[in-house]
Amino acid sequence: MARSDFIKEIAPDAQKIYKKYDILASLIIAQACLESAWGTSGLAQKGKNLFGIKGTYNGQYVLMWTTEYDRKGNATRVQAKFRKYPSWYASLQDLAKLYVNGTSWDPNHYKAVVGEKDYKKATAALVKAGYATDPNYATKLNSLIETYHLDTAKSGSYGTIDSGNLDGTVTKNVTVENCYFGASAEMGAFHAGVGSHSAVTGKFYENIKVINNTFEGMRYYSVKPMKWRGVVVSGNRFLNTYGGVYVAPIPDGQLYDLGGTKVTYETGSDVVINANTFENMGEKAIYVLGRKEIYQQDVTISNNIVSGTADGKKGIFIRYADGVNISNHQSKNTGSQAIYAEFSQNISASGGEFKTTKTDGIKLNAVKQANINNVSIQDTGTHGIMTYGGCSGIDLKYNKITDPSQSSAGGFDGIYMSNDTTDSSLIANKIRSSKKAPRRGIWVTATCDNIVAFGNDTRCRAVEADSYRNSATNKIETSGNV
Known part of the structure; x- marks a missing residue:
């Protein structure tokens, strides 16, 4: 799947997530692109799992090898259960619920992400909350948002491109x-x-x-x-x-x-x-x-x-x-x-x-x-x-x-x-x-x-x-x- 086709495919669902959960569509699209290799990763293909969320979804999961980083940045290969979803939207929605509801030990764990309109602040908040162990995670997301115009406006605005009409963040x-x-x-x-x-x-x-x-x-x-x-x-x-x-x-x-x-x-x-x-x-x-x-x-x-x-x-x-x-x-x-x-x-x-x-x-x-x-x-x-x-x-x-x-x-x-x-x-x-x-x-x-x-x-x-x-x-x- 071409990169532009992948963005076009998930953009309408990302906009729905933004309207319902107040989470930047540009943020979750960039995360999906980065973490799923534009929808082509084994996890995305086998389990419709765009974000590498572990565990089960309605009892469904897939086993995948993954790379984890410790606090010093050292990488280790491990096998883990990842949730299996029926659709891209289900994967997007599950991520949004994680941000809104937080973790089992801290319901406010991702509070700084919800409602944030500046994508750079949102990506920084994710890293601060420990969402990803990759130390360059925020930088990679910011680059994707800026490179692929994930900062375009909402539906009906001027000259929107095939990546869809998103949440209004700007470059x-x-x-x-x-x-x-x-x-x-x-x-x-x-x-x-x-x-x-x-x-x-x-x-x-x-x-x-x-x-x-x-x-x-x-x-x-x-x-x-x-x-x-x-x-x-x-x-x-x-x-x-x-x-x-x-x-x-x-x-x-x-x-x-x-x-x-x-x-x-x-x-x-x-x-x-x-x-x-x-x-x-x-x-x-x-x-x-x-x-x-x-x-x-x-x-x-x-x-x-x-x-x-x-x-x-x-x-x-x-x-x-x-x-x-x-x-x-x-x-x-x-x-x-x-x-x-x-x-x-x-x-x-x-x-x-x-x-x-x-x-x-x-x-x-x-x-x-x-x-x-x-x-x-x-x-x-x-x-x-x-x-x-x-x-x-x-x-x-x-x-x-x-x-x-x-x-x-x-x-x-x-x-x-x-x-x-x-x-x-x-x-x-x-x-x-x-x-x-x-x-x-x-x-x-x-x-x-x-x-x-x-x-x-x-x-x-x-x-x-x-x-x-x-x-x-x-x-x-x-x-x-x-």
Whole structure:
């Protein structure tokens, strides 16, 4: 029996045990996997005994050789009676009753296991109670729980896998490093590389690091932190994949608490995406998505290199986020914008170089508070930088835009502020062109209000005579713009 098939077979019964006895399903599934060799041991096959419980069950037993350890860790082979069960469920239930009722000499012997929601505390409690003589028993259980996603949520929650919908414990403190994710001689590339399948209200995956790996040919986003906190994705190479890193929330109507009540509106936070390379993406290289009701919080994107996204696909796409800081980003040959942000706030981009975008270099839609400074943008299909959709608090400073409007001579601008952009500034930006001429270097339309502009240099061979044009209401121009 394949390991995944064994987990799938016992998971529904484990969930029933959790509901009836308040014992973590992930705990008893991990115990079953470890102690029965995934249901293939002689004891499991002969007696449906998953946990090596000794004695008889309704008078039934099997004789088996076993290894015992003394207090010093010395191993000895002995023959003993083990209970024989009519089904896997009977074995699971017998274990649960042992935890709930305790031993003949101590009814509270396993009290610390019952009701415990942290699987690491539960496994430690088992060892402390002397359940197993193997000194590494808790460590082995923890590894199984984390490796095989025995921490998924309850029935009906998002994207659950074949291991079943369990008790809602979560994975923490995991590092995935120096691995290769891609096709092999036996099978094609994975759907995704590193991610999570579901989440429970109020619980977060924490302290996950994905470092120095290669993801090649993935058929979905290679790394998908779904409602994770404290994430580092650094030094990885993404090659010819569908997408790179997708910082995601739980979809509508698919987030539950452990009582089965549908709950929504939770996202992750504190994500660092640093020093990765993205080559020939079929979709976005980096996708940061929160929710309208609660934004994705605090994402740092630094020192990454994007070399190619498919036609119409953005390099970085930010939606419903609060606090995204992009620095020293390198981008070329994107099928749409190098950076696109919408319905977000507190966005910054500093340093870096964006070359050859099919549309705008940077586009902001309905963004509140953004600072774009010291960025070099070259060879854009349309605008170098564009704001629209009621943006406010947008500061564009010390940026150099070279050769915008390459898809249409005279069709687009170096910087285009439009559609009710308010309370914003344009300071010491430089626009140049040596290829197809832009319409204007800077154009602020009449729908904008309270725009400060000074020290901008738009000598870029513009088609229009007024290469710099600020038509905003309540414009403030404290020094020359040319």
